[in-house]
Amino acid sequence: MTDLMTTSLFWLAVTLGVFEVADTVSKRSDRHPLLHPVLWSTPVLIGLLTWTGTPYETYQQATFPISFLLGPAVVGLAVPIWAQRARIRRLAVPIALALGAGAITSIVSAVGVLSLFGAPNEILASIAPRATTTPVAMAIAGQLGGVPALAAVIVLFAGVIGAMFATPLLNLLNVRDYRARGFAVGVAAHGIGAARAFQVDSTAGAMASLGMALNAATTAALLSILALLV
Amino acid sequence: MLRTIFLLIACQLLGEIVHRLTGLALPGSVIGMILLFAWLALVPRERPTLTVVTGWLTAHLAVMFVPAAVGLIDEGDVLKADGVGLVVATAISTFLTMAVTALVFRWALRRFGPVDTEADTAA
Numbered sequence: 001m002t003d004l005m006t007t008s009l010f011w012l013a014v015t016l017g018v019f020e021v022a023d024t025v026s027k028r029s030d031r032h033p034l035l036h037p038v039l040w041s042t043p044v045l046i047g048l049l050t051w052t053g054t055p056y057e058t059y060q061q062a063t064f065p066i067s068f069l070l071g072p073a074v075v076g077l078a079v080p081i082w083a084q085r086a087r088i089r090r091l092a093v094p095i096a097l098a099l100g101a102g103a104i105t106s107i108v109s110a111v112g113v114l115s116l117f118g119a120p121n122e123i124l125a126s127i128a129p130r131a132t133t134t135p136v137a138m139a140i141a142g143q144l145g146g147v148p149a150l151a152a153v154i155v156l157f158a159g160v161i162g163a164m165f166a167t168p169l170l171n172l173l174n175v176r177d178y179r180a181r182g183f184a185v186g187v188a189a190h191g192i193g194a195a196r197a198f199q200v201d202s203t204a205g206a207m208a209s210l211g212m213a214l215n216a217a218t219t220a221a222l223l224s225i226l227a228l229l230v
Numbered sequence: 231m232l233r234t235i236f237l238l239i240a241c242q243l244l245g246e247i248v249h250r251l252t253g254l255a256l257p258g259s260v261i262g263m264i265l266l267f268a269w270l271a272l273v274p275r276e277r278p279t280l281t282v283v284t285g286w287l288t289a290h291l292a293v294m295f296v297p298a299a300v301g302l303i304d305e306g307d308v309l310k311a312d313g314v315g316l317v318v319a320t321a322i323s324t325f326l327t328m329a330v331t332a333l334v335f336r337w338a339l340r341r342f343g344p345v346d347t348e349a350d351t352a353a
Contacts, residue, residue, distance in 0.1 A: 038293075079280060139258075188328035
């Protein structure tokens with residue numbers, strides 16, 4: 001019976017089941033950022049691994065079918081960018097300038113502040129892609145010698161606080177234009193921010209998705225150029 | 231459907247090959263995204279199935295990174311040593327990025343913005 005706990009069948013069922021419960025709660029709360037399903041299913045699964053004495057490596061191999069989908073999902077981000085090409089052309093200059101400024105600000109401030117705390121390089125490499133969508137951040141962190149799991153959790157945290165504080169922060173700055181607001185939320189807080197933006201305004205939501213997809217490519221490009229120089 | 235899945239996987243594989251050949255830190259999947267974009271531009275036509283499949287993948291992105299996030303189980307020491315720094319740096323970076331992006335966007339919109347603003351706000 002215990003050998004069942006090393007199978008894909010078992011851990012796929014457990015992972016999807018736990019996630020489904022967390023996702024239902026999240027839906028009922030109208031997608032409150034603090035009830036993000038990953039935020040709650042991760043500690044539950046960690047608890048289950050600890051309780052059953054399952055090594056992470058076993059779990060990682062067993063759940064590979066889920067993780068594998070990340071690659072094709074990232075490739076597919078080209079589709080929303082493509083679908084919004086007319087808008088990108090219309091707003092080319094604001095998008096290009098804001099994207100560049102945002103991507104650089106994110107990398108420099110995250111790595112800068114964390115290095116003040118004396119964190120080692122592998123941790124700095126894990127926070128550098130923090131503004132990109134999770135699968136991209138994990139891939140970049142892995143490339144730069146960081147820890148993908150840490151990158152995933154950092155990105156998640158950034159998305160949650162970004163989504164929670166976007167409205168008060170942007171009101172404070174007196175930015176009223178929904179294109180600017182949405183784009184900023186997508187660049188700074190990826191998909192979780194975009195989900196929040198869609199609740200506020202459909203233009204803001206579309207701009208946030210665009211900001212997320214464009215920043216995934218931009219931050220990845222910037223960091224790989226940086227990796228060549230360092 | 232199968233053709234769409236093949237398109238996505240083929241783009242990722244090509245991306246992975248470019249990644250290995252060039253030695254760039256750019257992940258294969260991100261290069262694959264750029265390749266798919268190029269493909270969409272080169273062969274422009276309606277692709278309802280592609281939209282459905284990528285839409286489904288994007289909508290279920292969250293569950294796909296759960297197995298990776300569970301990897302934190304082995305990172306207890308890191309969290310103990312650098313947890314506070316990580317929280318502070320992530321929060322500052324997120325707010326600063328949002329502010330800079332929004333302000334630059336607004337400034338550029340006023341300075342170089344499109345004459346036709348209706349097309350965007352109505353969409």
